[in-house]
Amino acid sequence: DCKKKEKVGAFKNAGTTYRPKGKPVEVNVYDFPDLAVGKAIPYGVYDVARNHGFVNVGITSETAEFAVESLHRWWRLVGRDQYPEATGWLVCADGGGGNGSHKRGWKFHLQELSEELGLPVTTCLYPPGTSKWNKIEHRMFSFISLNWQGVPLDSYATVVSLIAGTRTKGGLRVKAKLDKRVYGKEEITDEQMAKLNIVEHEVNPQWNYTIYPRKKVTKTAEGGAVSRKKR
Structure with missing residues (x-):
């Protein structure tokens, strides 16, 4: 999910x-956008176990592609x-933002991710107004906010360093990376959506579904996937 x-x-x-x-530490009196170096968009992945x-x-926009790429980066790293x-x-995940339940791009890019990994991806989105029960909010994001309180976020290096330096006595450890890719608006067509290999769950299918690879794959030694050739 995406932090503020x-x-x-x-x-x-x-x-x-x-x-x-x-x-x-001297800071600007005003926080006008034109005085900023840019904006930081922290998208977090939290391993509950x-x-x-x-x-x-991220440094550009909170899009569905950015959300899925964040998941992909977690897997690779x-x-x-x-x-x-x-x-x-x-x-x-929450049902809004880049991973919103209404975002076609979220499902489309999850399909791409599923095929690249050769694994099914089950998504369960929190209904509107229930994000406070999302464990990432009070088990990770809250401690990141505590760790950087009172410290001006004067550069992207500072942002990444403070996030990665977040620790708790309970064992929380956080890794962080800067994503310099440019993410923009995109349109996913009805034809592209019709090709998704998605199975909606019986209960609240608008929030709960599983996306399967559209082709048979086998894992590589590096943890990726390659297509199986027909004999």
């Missing part, structure tokens, strides 16, 4: 932190080493 977007620059960040006496997280920090015998994914 942040302006990157010499802006006040709510909270307090220790500084040498008489040496405060391991209490580990991954945050992909973290997931496939921790779950080499995985037979499928279960993604629990």
Whole structure:
């Protein structure tokens, strides 16, 4: 899920932190967008079982393609080493933003991801107004906010460093990477949607469904997938 977007620059960040006496960090009086270096869009993936997280920090837009790419990055950098015998994914996410239930691109790019991995991807979206029960909010995002409180997010390096430096006594560990790709608006046609290999669940099918690869695949040694050739 996506954390609140942040302006990157010499802006006040709510909270307090220790500084040498008489040496405060100077920030802008105003937080006008034109004073910013850019914006940071932290999209997080939280592993409930391991209490580990991954945050992909985007710089352009929170799109469906960006959301799925964040999941893909987690798999490439973290997931496939921790779950080499995985037979499928279960993604629990809010029903808005880049992974919104109404976003065609979310399902379309999940189909691409499913085929590349050779694994089914089951999605369970939280209904409207229930995001506070999403574990990523109070088990990871809240601690990231505590870790960077009072520290101006003056550069992307600072944002990534503070996210990756988030730790708790309960064992939370977080990795973070900057995503410099440009994500823009896209239109997914009815024809593309009709080709999805999606099975909706019996209960609340608008929020719960599984997407399967459209072709048979076999895993490679690197954890990716290749097509099986017909004999």
